[in-house]
Amino acid sequence: xxxxxxxxxxxxxxxxxxxxxxxxxxxxxxxxxxxxxxxxxxxxxxxxxxxxxxxxxxxxxxxxxxxxxxxxxxxxxxxxxxxxxxxxxxxxxxxxxxxxxxxxxxxxxxxxxxxxxxxxxxxxxxxxxxxxxxxxxxxxxxxxxxxxxxxxxxxxxxxxxxxxxxxxxxxxxxxxxxxxxxxxxxxxxxxxxxxxxxxxxxxxxxxxxxxxxxxxxxxxxxxxxxxxxxxxxxxxxxxxxxxxxxxxxxxxxxxxxxxxxxxxxxxxxxxxxxxxxxxxxxxxxxxxxxxxxxxxxxxxxxxxxxxxxxxxxxxxxxxxxxxxxxxxxxxxxxxxxxxxxxxxxxxxxxxxxx
Amino acid sequence: xxxxxxxxxxxxxxxxxxxxxxxxxxxxxxxxxxxxxxxxxxxxxxxxxxxxxxxxxxxxxxxxxxxxxxxxxxxxxxxxxxxxxxxxxxxxxxxxxxxxxxxxxxxxxxxxxxxxxxxxxxxxxxxxxxxxxxxxxxxxxxxxxxxxxxxxxxxxxxxxxxxxxxxxxxxxxxxxxxxxxxxxxxxxxxxxxxxxxxxxxxxxxxxxxxxxxxxxxxxxxxxxxxxxxxxxxxxxxxxxxxxxxxxxxxxxxxxxxxxxxxxxxxxxxxxxxxxxxxxxxxxxxxxxxxxxxxxxxxxxxxxxxxxxxxxxxxxxxxxxxxxxxxxxxxxxxxxxxxxxxxxxxxxxxxxxxxxxxxxxxxxxxxxxxxxxxxxxxxxxxxxxxxxxxxxxxxxxxxxxxxxxxxxxxxxxxxxxxxxxxxxxxxxxxxxxxxxxxxxxxxxxxxxxxxxxxxxxxxxxxxxxxxxxxxxxxxxxxxxxxxxxxxxxxxxxxxxxxxxxxxxxx
Ligand SMILES: Nc1ncnc2c1ncn2[C@@H]1O[C@H](COP(=O)(O)OP(=O)(O)OP(=O)(O)O)[C@@H](O)[C@H]1O
Ligand SMILES: [Mg+2]
Numbered sequence: 001x002x003x004x005x006x007x008x009x010x011x012x013x014x015x016x017x018x019x020x021x022x023x024x025x026x027x028x029x030x031x032x033x034x035x036x037x038x039x040x041x042x043x044x045x046x047x048x049x050x051x052x053x054x055x056x057x058x059x060x061x062x063x064x065x066x067x068x069x070x071x072x073x074x075x076x077x078x079x080x081x082x083x084x085x086x087x088x089x090x091x092x093x094x095x096x097x098x099x100x101x102x103x104x105x106x107x108x109x110x111x112x113x114x115x116x117x118x119x120x121x122x123x124x125x126x127x128x129x130x131x132x133x134x135x136x137x138x139x140x141x142x143x144x145x146x147x148x149x150x151x152x153x154x155x156x157x158x159x160x161x162x163x164x165x166x167x168x169x170x171x172x173x174x175x176x177x178x179x180x181x182x183x184x185x186x187x188x189x190x191x192x193x194x195x196x197x198x199x200x201x202x203x204x205x206x207x208x209x210x211x212x213x214x215x216x217x218x219x220x221x222x223x224x225x226x227x228x229x230x231x232x233x234x235x236x237x238x239x240x241x242x243x244x245x246x247x248x249x250x251x252x253x254x255x256x257x258x259x260x261x262x263x264x265x266x267x268x269x270x271x272x273x274x275x276x277x278x279x280x281x282x283x284x285x286x287x288x289x290x291x292x293x294x295x296x297x298x299x300x301x302x303x304x305x306x307x308x309x310x311x312x313x314x315x316x317x318x319x320x321x322x323x324x325x326x327x328x329x330x331x332x333x334x335x336x337x338x339x340x341x342x343x344x345x346x347x348x349x350x351x352x353x354x
Numbered sequence: 355x356x357x358x359x360x361x362x363x364x365x366x367x368x369x370x371x372x373x374x375x376x377x378x379x380x381x382x383x384x385x386x387x388x389x390x391x392x393x394x395x396x397x398x399x400x401x402x403x404x405x406x407x408x409x410x411x412x413x414x415x416x417x418x419x420x421x422x423x424x425x426x427x428x429x430x431x432x433x434x435x436x437x438x439x440x441x442x443x444x445x446x447x448x449x450x451x452x453x454x455x456x457x458x459x460x461x462x463x464x465x466x467x468x469x470x471x472x473x474x475x476x477x478x479x480x481x482x483x484x485x486x487x488x489x490x491x492x493x494x495x496x497x498x499x500x501x502x503x504x505x506x507x508x509x510x511x512x513x514x515x516x517x518x519x520x521x522x523x524x525x526x527x528x529x530x531x532x533x534x535x536x537x538x539x540x541x542x543x544x545x546x547x548x549x550x551x552x553x554x555x556x557x558x559x560x561x562x563x564x565x566x567x568x569x570x571x572x573x574x575x576x577x578x579x580x581x582x583x584x585x586x587x588x589x590x591x592x593x594x595x596x597x598x599x600x601x602x603x604x605x606x607x608x609x610x611x612x613x614x615x616x617x618x619x620x621x622x623x624x625x626x627x628x629x630x631x632x633x634x635x636x637x638x639x640x641x642x643x644x645x646x647x648x649x650x651x652x653x654x655x656x657x658x659x660x661x662x663x664x665x666x667x668x669x670x671x672x673x674x675x676x677x678x679x680x681x682x683x684x685x686x687x688x689x690x691x692x693x694x695x696x697x698x699x700x701x702x703x704x705x706x707x708x709x710x711x712x713x714x715x716x717x718x719x720x721x722x723x724x725x726x727x728x729x730x731x732x733x734x735x736x737x738x739x740x741x742x743x744x745x746x747x748x749x750x751x752x753x754x755x756x757x758x759x760x761x762x763x764x765x766x767x768x769x770x771x772x773x774x775x776x777x778x779x780x781x782x783x784x785x786x787x788x789x790x791x792x793x794x795x796x797x798x799x800x801x802x803x804x805x806x807x808x809x810x811x812x813x814x815x816x817x818x819x820x821x822x823x824x825x826x827x828x829x830x831x832x833x834x835x836x837x838x839x840x841x842x843x844x845x846x847x848x849x850x851x852x853x854x855x856x857x858x859x
Contacts, residue, residue: 209729219703224718225686
């Protein structure tokens with residue numbers, strides 16, 4: 001049983017590795033050289049480790065958002081859009097406000113969280129009020145976020161002559177590197193603290209408990225006196241807020257302004273990271289760093305071994321496929337059905353680990 | 355034994371472990387042609403586990419299975435099915451939105467030029483249904499069917515493949531007496547066709563009525579095997595628990611019925627499909643009394659319970675707890691006023707199977723009497739420990755998921771949570787469904803304690819014996835109304851049956 005669990009967790013990773021080697025071979029490169037460059041690029045030096053952590057930061061926030069929604073049985077595909085809205089809000093606040101750093105930074109983060117929350121809440125409200133599937137609405141809202149932000153930075157919010165982007169945020173809003181010559185800022189430890197808080201909140205608070213009940217069975221939630229529409233909206237707002245924090249950390253720590261190309265698809269990679277972590281916030285730290293490392297190492301891989309960095313997207317896709325196989329195939333094979341309870345039930349996406 | 359022809363199925367020394375737990379311990383067992391072989395045992399004795407091994411769902415750690423005298427191994431159910439074994443599980447596995455025929459023929463659809471030949475499927479299903487005298491429309495959607503009809507669909511799924519051996523895991527647990535009679539007819543027919551039937555139940559009366567032989571399991575071991583004509587209920591009960599059977603404690607607490615704790619007046623409720631499920635129903639429950647609600651499944655019981663518990667809005671009428679009107683109050687408010695509900699569906703409603711016992715003991719009470727942010731795990735732990743000790747739950751482990759407990763044990767946790775000091779009114783829906791005699795008695799004791807303490811109990815059950823064992827007076831529901839009220843003395847099977855059939859309505 002124990003060994004089975006470990007296998008179930010490690011299996012996908014090994015599979016992804018093997019599949020990646022195959023993809024590299026197809027790209028006519030030397031797998032060892034490519035993987036070597038990848039590892040070198042992501043963990044080879046203090047700077048590259050720091051850069052990996054920096055790249056993991058946004059991912060971790062977004063992955064936490066996706067994970068929280070999963071735990072309530074909601075499939076939030078909209079982390080990307082929520083993150084973009086959060087980033088825009090943080091950038092606007094950071095440019096407009098002139099406060100001491102101790103106030104400016106928290107307020108900018110709060111603005112990002114608020115923006116993401118409102119955007120997540122929109123999908124939650126559509127589901128709670130009209131029963132609209134959050135999968136569909138969040139995908140569509142991603143476009144709304146992208147195109148809306150594009151319009152805003154090209155028009156009303158344009159703060160730069162050279163490109164469609166907002167004005168630079170004030171120095172008080174900027175986060176400074178904690179490792180020189182890298183983009184690793186306090187946002188990364190902050191993300192880890194947030195992960196721990198989310199973990200605690202899910203497992204130890206009444207609100208977190210109610211969210212998890214809903215994730216297991218809506219009927220049990222109603223039985224327990226839970227107002228299901230309220231929990232759906234609350235969850236989507238929280239999920240969006242976490243993604244919004246990611247967007248804010250990107251603006252405050254790395255770009256110092258907003259432009260519509262700021263996310264290389266963090267919100268989608270975050271889905272893979274959350275799935276791979278079984279929606280456990282603490283494991284999400286590890287999986288986010290894993291994907292952050294891939295993203296970071298990809299550039300060196302491209303430079304040294306000539307493997308296109310888009311390979312990383314292929315790998316992310318593979319992870320999702322493997323996680324899906326793991327959930328629906330391997331799990332049954334490894335654990336077998338429980339003796340008494342061969343009931344058809346809504347199969348939750350999350351592991352109960354708290 | 356050796357003089358008999360080879361049995362249809364024989365197992366030798368079957369052992370199945372879950373980690374350190376030996377769920378099946380060297381079980382010898384056989385079933386012969388034209389025989390009904392009952393298996394009885396307390397909750398967690400290993401009955402379902404053993405059946406899952408026979409049906410290829412689980413693989414044994416040791417032991418052999420012989421089919422018609424030849425050793426055989428099942429890697430999965432498909433192989434067991436091919437070997438002529440069919441099983442109806444304790445919990446049904448049906449696709450709600452599919453029709454009866456689609457469910458029965460799932461995966462074996464007849465096709466014409468590559469498309470499913472619906473008519474052919476429906477014809478086949480209508481044929482077998484007629485052969486077993488099931489009154490089922492092959493085209494009806496399963497979601498519209500009651501428990502009894504669903505079970506018939508499950509039976510059809512199995513019978514369509516003409517199995518030689520039919521396994522029925524607690525088939526009577528949620529059936530009404532009439533439906534049980536119907537099922538027994540089917541079992542007798544299977545027996546007369548020379549098939550072997552394995553029949554699991556907790557009701558010894560049924561064992562005596564239908565089985566030829568009975569095997570008693572205790573803690574995974576076979577502790578007895580007898581011909582039914584050579585034994586009786588109390589001997590079987592004694593074998594199951596391993597000591598002389600304590601006669602059921604029938605003493606009723608004599609609490610004078612006092613103030614009204616639950617009152618429904620002219621309640622009208624719609625079903626999910628928008629049809630009127632209950633019309634102008636009134637009832638009164640007093641402190642210290644047990645009111646039994648009898649009726650054939652699907653006559654509005656579920657809707658009534660949901661309306662009383664706050665899960666379904668009332669279109670008309672009012673509901674009051676003690677003196678407070680709660681007609682439009684949410685469930686939490688009703689629970690705060692001491693209303694509890696032993697849910698009909700423990701697996702998806704009353705419990706969360708993936709949560710551990712501690713978290714399950716907080717379900718529904720998570721916000722009661724607290725404004726705190728943190729979940730009161732200490733309270734859950736206390737309650738879980740209390741329930742485990744009062745109900746004598748073997749192998750209790752706070753951190754184990756509810757899923758790993760047997761069905762009867764899950765029920766004990768549910769009852770233990772809902773029936774406690776804070777309970778003023780409890781709606782108990784089939785509270786002893788699928789639990790063994792010992793546990794049923796423990797549950798009855800718990801409910802009687804409540805009664806003594808002055809709580810009111812509204813008992814819904816399809817099992818008339820259960821209603822008669824607990825209730826002080828009996829309401830009969832039919833067609834969404836109370837068709838009649840009977841005193842305990844007047845509640846014989848014929849009178850009840852007549853009212854349940856709606857003839858007095
Ligand atoms: N998948 C599993 N993992 C761990 N333990 C299990 C599992 N399935 C069953 N058990 C344990 O094995 C024992 C036997 O369970 P089983 O379901 O066979 O009992 P049963 O006789 O069918 O009980 P009931 O009358 O309540 O249905 C129980 O102690 C149960 O907790
Ligand atoms: Mg069982």
